Amino acid sequence: MSHITQPLEYVGRPARRVDALGKVTGQAKYIADYRVPGMLHAHCLRSTMPHARIARLDTTPALQVPGVRAVITSEDFVNHGLYGFPVRDKYMLAWQKVRYVGEAIATVAADTPQAALAGAQAIVCELEPLPTLFDARRALDPDAPQVGPDRNDGQHPNLKGDHMLVRKGDAETELANCPIVLDRRYFTDWQEHAYIEPEGVLAMPTPEGGVVVYAPNQSPFINQGNLAMVLGLPANLVRVIQPTVGGSFGGKDDIIYESSAQAARLALITGRPVRMVFSREESLVASYKRDAMHMDIRLGADRDGTLRACWFRGILDSGAYASETPFTAWRASIHAMGAYRYNACDVDVYCVYTNNGYAGAFRGFGNPEVCFAVEQTVDELAEMLGMDPIDLRLKNCLRLGDETAHGQKLNESVGLIECINTVRRISDWDRRRAEYSRQTSTEKRRGIGVAIMYHGMSLGAEGADHAGATISVLPDYSVDLTSGLTDYGTGSRTVYVLIAAEELGVNPDRVHIQRPDTNTAIDSGPTVASRSTVLGGNAMRAAARNLRQTLDLAAADLLRCDPQQLVRAGEAYVGPDEEAVAWEKIVDHAREMGLILSAHGKWEAPKIVWDHHHGRGTPYMAYVYGAQVAEVEVDLRTGNTQVLHIWAVHDIGKVIFPQGAYGQLYGGITQGLGYALTEQITYPEGYIQETNFESYLIPTSVDVPEITAQFIESAYSYGPYGAKNIAEPSLVPTAPAIANAIAHATGRRVRELPMNLERVLLGHDLQPPFSRKPVEAALKIPPRSMPQTAPRVYA
Amino acid sequence: MPMFDYVRAKSVAEAVELLADTQCVSRPLAGGTDVLVQVRHTPPTFQRLVDVSRIPEMKIIERQGDEICVGAAVTYTEIIESALLRETATCLVEASRLVGGPAIANAGTLGGNVANGAACADGVPPLVCLDALAHVRNSAGARAVPVADLLSGPHETMLQRGDLITHFTFPVMPDGARSTFIKLGRRNAQAISRLNVAAAGALSSEGRVIFARVVPGSALPRLRRFVEVENMLIGERPSEALFETAGAEASRAMVAVTGRRWSTEYKEIALQGLVARALRQVFTVEN
Numbered sequence A: 001m002s003h004i005t006q007p008l009e010y011v012g013r014p015a016r017r018v019d020a021l022g023k024v025t026g027q028a029k030y031i032a033d034y035r036v037p038g039m040l041h042a043h044c045l046r047s048t049m050p051h052a053r054i055a056r057l058d059t060t061p062a063l064q065v066p067g068v069r070a071v072i073t074s075e076d077f078v079n080h081g082l083y084g085f086p087v088r089d090k091y092m093l094a095w096q097k098v099r100y101v102g103e104a105i106a107t108v109a110a111d112t113p114q115a116a117l118a119g120a121q122a123i124v125c126e127l128e129p130l131p132t133l134f135d136a137r138r139a140l141d142p143d144a145p146q147v148g149p150d151r152n153d154g155q156h157p158n159l160k161g162d163h164m165l166v167r168k169g170d171a172e173t174e175l176a177n178c179p180i181v182l183d184r185r186y187f188t189d190w191q192e193h194a195y196i197e198p199e200g201v202l203a204m205p206t207p208e209g210g211v212v213v214y215a216p217n218q219s220p221f222i223n224q225g226n227l228a229m230v231l232g233l234p235a236n237l238v239r240v241i242q243p244t245v246g247g248s249f250g251g252k253d254d255i256i257y258e259s260s261a262q263a264a265r266l267a268l269i270t271g272r273p274v275r276m277v278f279s280r281e282e283s284l285v286a287s288y289k290r291d292a293m294h295m296d297i298r299l300g301a302d303r304d305g306t307l308r309a310c311w312f313r314g315i316l317d318s319g320a321y322a323s324e325t326p327f328t329a330w331r332a333s334i335h336a337m338g339a340y341r342y343n344a345c346d347v348d349v350y351c352v353y354t355n356n357g358y359a360g361a362f363r364g365f366g367n368p369e370v371c372f373a374v375e376q377t378v379d380e381l382a383e384m385l386g387m388d389p390i391d392l393r394l395k396n397c398l399r400l401g402d403e404t405a406h407g408q409k410l411n412e413s414v415g416l417i418e419c420i421n422t423v424r425r426i427s428d429w430d431r432r433r434a435e436y437s438r439q440t441s442t443e444k445r446r447g448i449g450v451a452i453m454y455h456g457m458s459l460g461a462e463g464a465d466h467a468g469a470t471i472s473v474l475p476d477y478s479v480d481l482t483s484g485l486t487d488y489g490t491g492s493r494t495v496y497v498l499i500a501a502e503e504l505g506v507n508p509d510r511v512h513i514q515r516p517d518t519n520t521a522i523d524s525g526p527t528v529a530s531r532s533t534v535l536g537g538n539a540m541r542a543a544a545r546n547l548r549q550t551l552d553l554a555a556a557d558l559l560r561c562d563p564q565q566l567v568r569a570g571e572a573y574v575g576p577d578e579e580a581v582a583w584e585k586i587v588d589h590a591r592e593m594g595l596i597l598s599a600h601g602k603w604e605a606p607k608i609v610w611d612h613h614h615g616r617g618t619p620y621m622a623y624v625y626g627a628q629v630a631e632v633e634v635d636l637r638t639g640n641t642q643v644l645h646i647w648a649v650h651d652i653g654k655v656i657f658p659q660g661a662y663g664q665l666y667g668g669i670t671q672g673l674g675y676a677l678t679e680q681i682t683y684p685e686g687y688i689q690e691t692n693f694e695s696y697l698i699p700t701s702v703d704v705p706e707i708t709a710q711f712i713e714s715a716y717s718y719g720p721y722g723a724k725n726i727a728e729p730s731l732v733p734t735a736p737a738i739a740n741a742i743a744h745a746t747g748r749r750v751r752e753l754p755m756n757l758e759r760v761l762l763g764h765d766l767q768p769p770f771s772r773k774p775v776e777a778a779l780k781i782p783p784r785s786m787p788q789t790a791p792r793v794y795a
Numbered sequence B: 001m002p003m004f005d006y007v008r009a010k011s012v013a014e015a016v017e018l019l020a021d022t023q024c025v026s027r028p029l030a031g032g033t034d035v036l037v038q039v040r041h042t043p044p045t046f047q048r049l050v051d052v053s054r055i056p057e058m059k060i061i062e063r064q065g066d067e068i069c070v071g072a073a074v075t076y077t078e079i080i081e082s083a084l085l086r087e088t089a090t091c092l093v094e095a096s097r098l099v100g101g102p103a104i105a106n107a108g109t110l111g112g113n114v115a116n117g118a119a120c121a122d123g124v125p126p127l128v129c130l131d132a133l134a135h136v137r138n139s140a141g142a143r144a145v146p147v148a149d150l151l152s153g154p155h156e157t158m159l160q161r162g163d164l165i166t167h168f169t170f171p172v173m174p175d176g177a178r179s180t181f182i183k184l185g186r187r188n189a190q191a192i193s194r195l196n197v198a199a200a201g202a203l204s205s206e207g208r209v210i211f212a213r214v215v216p217g218s219a220l221p222r223l224r225r226f227v228e229v230e231n232m233l234i235g236e237r238p239s240e241a242l243f244e245t246a247g248a249e250a251s252r253a254m255v256a257v258t259g260r261r262w263s264t265e266y267k268e269i270a271l272q273g274l275v276a277r278a279l280r281q282v283f284t285v286e287n
């Protein structure tokens, strides 16, 4: 390898997103834009009951509907299409039972979308109600209706996976000895991802008897594995290709794999391409959400504000299926005590089944939930002690060299103190805090609040953590990249292009990146946990360095020198005779030498040790940190909360693609703002009420406040160029910062999300009468086939 | 998307004739911001939409003596941009600014807002506050109906098949009168009003209330002036206590009609605050 050291040319500098132009000009094609000759349209029949036995399912009437070509049920899959990770509990189409309103039961393929819908409506499906469970806090009662599958390990069938725990010392005793103890209850509600592109898949049969599936996957390789399994095909006959994706936020996992399996089976049966695209309403009803979480937290401290103990119990309601939520529960348990030092810590999180839709992965993955609880409790502690909330945090927060509550020594890249100090300064915290504490108006008052957080990088102890990348020089001297990780709009493709350009010493305009395709890319695990920059970036860096080595060899040969004598002038190579030779010439020479101008790179994260039984170990390789300050104005007469300003300072290691990183931060704060104030999904008696954006309220451009953001680049030695990550952590502290600001403004705590008008004004939410109409309309169900009497409600 | 016919009318006469066609059930189409949302979920009850959005007679905004005339096909954007309305109908302009977002303001019309009959409509309380008349035409002739009397309940109006609202008129308010509009939604744009209030008022030279209008929206199944609140203001000197008492009276009057619903616990507090605030804006003389 060449030993030339130069300042970074592309990494960390302004760059254009590789996908920007296509998206703003409308050239980018999403699944809903794909049209292929002979394409059929698919539509699902979905459950109208939250929990029921499928007493009768007759698809023959659908086949009589003109234009209908095929209908499938769970019988059309191997083992009824059973799949799921880490808990295998879901079917590609419901088998024997349905467990939530909106669960897919059968899928029809027809010449037109109208015929497919008519076909789905013609299916005879008789559902026999089963006892329902909607209150997660009662899910593990001995007499709770069973929603989850049978377990033979003595655990309650409504528990998903194992219960998650963290233990340090004896928290009960430590709490008993604390002069100050706070005991609080918090609740965070369901959240919808609200990706701008609803679900869509296109499956094409191949002449070899296989299938090619285009889908906006969270992870094309997982989709491929599932498809091979449930279709009974060898994996090499199943190819999954990622088109442009219109956002995901964790939401394009299971629901996309299910739709893919349905479309693929229909394509194999009919021999024709089959496309299935959801309406927004169908997406909201059928898709998984962020879990709702019930939390009890106790914090113990000394009178001088030294935190001593944290006790935490969380019940994570993830609805009818597990999806990724056992992992969510694990991440929640690791972060439940917040970024602080304690003598003792005791955390338990239980992930349970109910008939409230279902939950899966969502940006932040358990941390936004627990951060809302711990960061408000810490604030209350400051209030009780008469301390400034930032001073209290500075006194207790994790620093370089500390040991976390789990027993992990933090040896490097801990920029939290710097985040807090910076956010204090740029938000003019002390002045505003003092000024707003003196208000007397009974109309509107301002408040300012802070929240801090840490967030474990990548998968941690969830499983194997590695990624691969390929790079090659094409005949036109462009450089072609592949990564097994997908870009839903996060900017990771641009990150990879910049890294490859940096390592090769070529202009980024020369570098192009494909979208993942299971036939060309290397399986890199799931695109989750904000792991693309570090995992994929390191793999891309390794691949580019491998190729660079080959090119350096060719250059040295052409310029008749030792590779170490080479320098670069722009893209050109310069040898001892000081004459610049164009990069293309070097490429030509390499080819003449018979060298192969393609390479791949792999990177594996440092080993993680976590003892699930004792709740101790090293849960993640390292952490990112952040502190956000929110300024609000609360209308004391109506509960209306305006967020005026957010200051956000995050330690994300080296910033590789600045606009991308800021974009993630602004976007995360916006999603956190919606989570804080307006986004609410309700499942009264199992029926979702919010089925479009007139009732599910994400922030508009006039709701988003001024955001002042800054990065602390506390380098992480294993990250590419010292990079860590940003995608998820950006939204984690937003809601608790706003909550703390509301408490500062009003003198009252809101301990439930979202902090809507009612909760801010009255201190509690109000329940509108529940209606099945939104679901009926969303699923286009003729009203007569909806259950006429309310299903039996547990307790 | 369901199928139906579309025809664009060039004049009121043509529109009325098309709407009267007994062979083909027709409905007016203005901005389409309600109609097109409705047909997405509910099969249309009509076979044809008669586009009235570009009929010149329905696009006027002008003063006719002591009256202001606003065409039914006037959009919110046109209302916002009208100097005449900014001067004579502040509450209507303020409401228009708070409707939906720019795209909805560019397409949505006042006539559509009234005819749609939603209890949460933002354009209707200002019209009722201004004592506006709706001028309705059909093949049998023309009639003028107070806007408040056109509304019969949530998504119900007294309009019959074949009726077309051509324009609205309202008297110019007394000298020195001011009006305002406050909207309370769950977010700052594209939000359905949880509550709104249109209010207007004027003071005598001695500083006593001689003219008062209070029209809360989203409060009652059938929108109307809160005359009981207006009456208690007349003759009084504006004060914080008066605004709060009026606000409390508005809440009481609301609950008297609606009884205690799921939202009452919230709305009775919020409405008091909004009515008091609206009156403060109308009656507080800036120095």
Ligand SMILES: Cc1cc2nc3c(=O)[nH]c(=O)nc-3n(C[C@H](O)[C@H](O)[C@H](O)COP(=O)(O)OP(=O)(O)OC[C@H]3O[C@@H](n4cnc5c(N)ncnc54)[C@H](O)[C@@H]3O)c2cc1C
Binding pocket: B027, B028, B029, B030, B031, B032, B033, B034, B035, B036, B037, B052, B072, B073, B098, B099, B100, B101, B104, B107, B108, B109, B110, B111, B112, B113, B114, B115, B116, B120, B121, B122, B123, B159, B163, B164, B165, B166, B190, B191, B192, B193
């Ligand atoms: C995203 C979005 C946001 C919105 N936000 C708001 C809001 O903030 N506040 C609010 O009040 N509304 C809001 N609306 C509703 C809607 O925009 C308004 O009610 C608008 O005024 C309707 O006018 P239009 O011209 O689009 O009516 P259309 O949809 O064309 O017509 C509505 C109804 O009125 C009838 N009609 C139309 N014109 C006449 C006429 N001249 N005579 C007789 N009948 C007629 C039609 O036949 C139809 O029944 C929103 C709608 C959307 C989609």
